[in-house]
Amino acid sequence: MMIGLGLVLLVLGVILMMTAGPAHHDAHGAAASGHHAVTWYERLMSNLWLNSVYFTGIAVVGLFFTTVQYVAYAGWSVLIKRVLEALAYFLPVGGVIMILVFLLPIVFTGHNPLFHWTDHTLYEVGHENYDPIIAGKAGFLNLPFYAIRMVAYFVLWIFFAWWLRKQSVAEDLNGGLTYYDKSIRISAMFLVVFGVTSSLSAWDWVLSIDTHWFSTMFGWYVFASWFISGLAATTLTVILLKQAGYMKMVNANHLHDLGKFVFAFSIFWTYVWFSQFMLIWYANMPEEVGYFTERLGGYGGHYTWIFFTNLVVNFAFPFLVLMTRDAKRQMIMLKIVCIVVLFGHWLDFYLMIMPGTLRGESGFGLIELGTALTFLGLFLVRFTKGLTSASLVPVNHPFLEESIHHHV
Template sequence: MAHVSNYNLDQKFDFTTSIKKSLFIGLGIGAVLLIAGILTGIFGGGDHGAAEEAGGHAFHWYERLYANLWINNVYFTGIAIIGVFFFAIQYAAQAGWSTGILRVMLSLGNWLPFAAILMIVTFFVANHDLFHWTHSYLYDSNDLEHYDKIIDGKGSFFYWPMEKGTFPIFYIVRMFAFFGIWIFFFNKLKNLSFAEDNLTGSHNWSNIRKWSAIFLILFGITSSISAWDWVMSIDTHWFSTMFGWYVFASWFVAGLSAITLITVFLKEKGYLEMVNENHIHDLGKFVFAFSIFWTYIWFSQFLLIYYANIPEESVYFVERLSSDVYSPYIFVNLALNFVLPFLVLMTRDAKRHTIFLKVVCSLIILGHWFDFFLMVQPGTLGHNGGFGLMEIGMLLVFASLFGFVALKGLTKGNLVAKNHPMLEESYHHHI
């Protein structure tokens, strides 16, 4: 019987010039399209005009730029933390099948420090253009024209212990805390995982398992609250008790697709020799299953709001479904994130052939970007939003930079956790 030791377990990823060149080309194309979109916005050559009235004020091109920054910040932060989350799940569940691709999952977390800087800077620069609740006049009960009783009632959630409408210290502290916790656990798990390459026995594995379990509890709390803070608070009057789950599901499918694409990419480059079609099949099953889970959450949220028909709840879907700008993308969202993976990945063979997985996972990553586009743009830009050069450019810039950071992270140590106690089990994994 073949043995796992027959393979080169000290293999390291060589981040070649040609791979970097491909990413830089993507980055360059994205930057050109982004600049073209900005210039179009400034000089009013389309993109729904540069200075239409939006919510009682003149609309400016930079508001759309800020909205795009926020969409991509939140989306790629989610993909990064899902890599760490899925890594932690493998240890907490004592999973053996995934041993050969643990480092791929972990590589996504390298984006988190960059995500933290981008998110915090964007908030301080663009908060008034992104979040209606940041305007101080909403909390002044003497200002009869602007005072908002509902937002005032929620004000402490953002401003405590400061006076409402001043500096949102509670909100800022949460943002720093989320990234602080996530980056701490990413580094802790990464260091323990790489240390395992020089250790034998199961003590280190047990240690990683303990830290993973702690992280999963904290992730459950922080991922939901970050979804309320960063996305749901854009539509300050509206709320959904399912929203934390909804954002998690969207992040999770996109993260699984990114892990699958990187695994397939490494296999095609001759790495991860011990990873075979059974492991690829399992990744395909996860993508397939959680696409359906996302659809279940989407439909459950929609159905509850639809049949209750309470105005303050239904307005969220009404302003999207009745909009000339956004309504087509609701169907794009459902087609890319449910119909496509459901029909293409249904068969066993489709989940074992990398060509299907590459196409579906790439389109799912685009599809869940549209999901966040629909969560953010209507509440920030109203009818001045849309999908144009600025959106395509910003997405390409973020995707190229994210890919560069994740692949750079893979060069830091061995691609396979060679002393993992379940390596042999993973090698003989068969489904």
């Protein structure tokens, strides 16, 4: 139903934008800045990309956090493990959508409007569009290598998610320590893979939109936003399942630990946010400031309110609400914070992607709402498939008793 509603709103948004015509746009937007008016097609593509990156990040964080628990020999998290495993079920869907959104425009038109660097004339010396900065990055930013990398990320992530899930389900059936020991080895391998692919995918999928700009902290920044979103999705799911009568053995101590993670990594995200901002100013790198001026005051202040809202909902709100021990143990407080954080980090990715793709002509209309609802629906279909395809309690996990009697 949610997917259907999303698609209806999306189609309606596209029709309204087509009938409005190119002249109908923000006075502070493209006309004022000298850019062409953004078409419905570019706006649709930007939203497809935004939601693909956001939901794929949450899915891969489910796998990442599972592997961290194995490598750390953690016992407390056993009762929530199946929620983490189920998040990764979205990866095949996210992979197909992202690869299509990137490749189809190139197949039909020769370049992708979201990625300026896909225009081949930028690399032709003597051509009026020749760009020496982008041409200098051709060894990394070229279509075959980029497409190979993108496919490799998803193949690796999906393979490790399948491999780890296979051990987890087999452990339920057969017991013993064999599957647990193997899961630790698989997890250690995945963490090495994720350490490389998480940063590379952040550069490819988000940083390469603003091709002239670079940041040595950007991989960390995207990871932090993904990770806190994944933690919030996990915590919210655990609470909803418990309130629905499932996960009866999950207690206030488990919620407390999840609350601590949400609290701590909201602060970590803010630390990376501030560090990236400060280092460029402190090192006096005027050529790197453009990225922030676009978001702080560019396009007639189009993104300024989002810039500061971002900081309030992703740092100030979770920091103040979850500061006390009691707040981290109350389901209602955790639910509110998790919902706000999930929206807040969607907004964070919006701020990363839209200024570089739609410039001053982005907005929040039917296309945005329709795309977000469609993706949320797709994500929930895959997520619930993962939750229902195995017992919510890993019955033969060696640390199950420790998790049941977990106390902090």
